Amino acid sequence: GAGVSQSPSNKVTEKGKDVELRCDPISGHTALYWYRQSLGQGLEFLIYFQGNSAPDKSGLPSDRFSAERTGGSVSTLTIQRTQQEDSAVYLCASSLAGQGGEKLFFGSGTQLSVL
Amino acid sequence: GQNIDQPTEMTATEGAIVQINCTYQTSGFNGLFWYQQHAGEAPTFLSYNVLDGLEEKGRFSSFLSRSKGYSYLLLKELQMKDSASYLCAVRDRWQAGTALIFGKGTTLSVSS
Numbered sequence: 215g216a217g218v219s220q221s222p223s224n225k226v227t228e229k230g231k232d233v234e235l236r237c238d239p240i241s242g243h244t245a246l247y248w249y250r251q252s253l254g255q256g257l258e259f260l261i262y263f264q265g266n267s268a269p270d271k272s273g274l275p276s277d278r279f280s281a282e283r284t285g286g287s288v289s290t291l292t293i294q295r296t297q298q299e300d301s302a303v304y305l306c307a308s309s310l311a312g313q314g315g316e317k318l319f320f321g322s323g324t325q326l327s328v329l
Numbered sequence: 330g331q332n333i334d335q336p337t338e339m340t341a342t343e344g345a346i347v348q349i350n351c352t353y354q355t356s357g358f359n360g361l362f363w364y365q366q367h368a369g370e371a372p373t374f375l376s377y378n379v380l381d382g383l384e385e386k387g388r389f390s391s392f393l394s395r396s397k398g399y400s401y402l403l404l405k406e407l408q409m410k411d412s413a414s415y416l417c418a419v420r421d422r423w424q425a426g427t428a429l430i431f432g433k434g435t436t437l438s439v440s441s
Binding site: 270305318320 | 362364371372373374377416418429430431433
């Protein structure tokens with residue numbers, strides 16, 4: 215596609231439920247990142263995929279969070295047993311890895327609200 | 330540890346010049362980025378510095394001093410549309426393609 219696509223754009227869920235957030239990166243981009251942004255805060259790194267390498271999961275805040283990337287393209291971020299503190303905008307970005315100055319291209323994000 | 334500091338908020342008037350500072354302390358360094366984020370929108374790339382000095386791109390310029398762990402974004406001839414959050418981000422490892430670490434952003438308000 216022309217840009218990074220994320221779905222859904224908004225998600226409201228009840229505390230304790232599981233949610234899945236989807237990211238469709240720019241075609242040909244080998245690197246994919248998940249960040250989250252709470253109101254008035256910067257971007258918090260969650261997880262990074264690069265080609266067939268093992269993902270960098272160092273930013274995941276707890277074992278309730280997981281992500282996978284199928285076929286080197288679409289990625290799904292799963293949050294199990296959601297908590298109110300999980301409420302945030304979840305941003306996905308992709309890039310052409312292999313260059314130090316590569317730009318990240320961001321999707322419009324998923325606004326997650328946990329009631 | 331990793332730490333990136335920016336002022337939280339700045340205000341300026343149309344036509345003026347504003348400088349947004351960023352200091353960083355990271356375990357490694359492989360480039361510094363500035364992104365612009367309008368309210369409710371995704372961040373978009375503004376600039377990239379990996380060597381010391383000034384990079385100019387139209388009304389926007391970015392400066393880097395690696396020895397001081399310091400960068401600034403300079404915005405000239407401010408316009409109302411420049412009202413946005415400006416995010417400083419550092420790639421802290423030598424491997425290209427590693428994740429960017431972002432600061433909390435500086436919210437710039439431009440008034441007429």
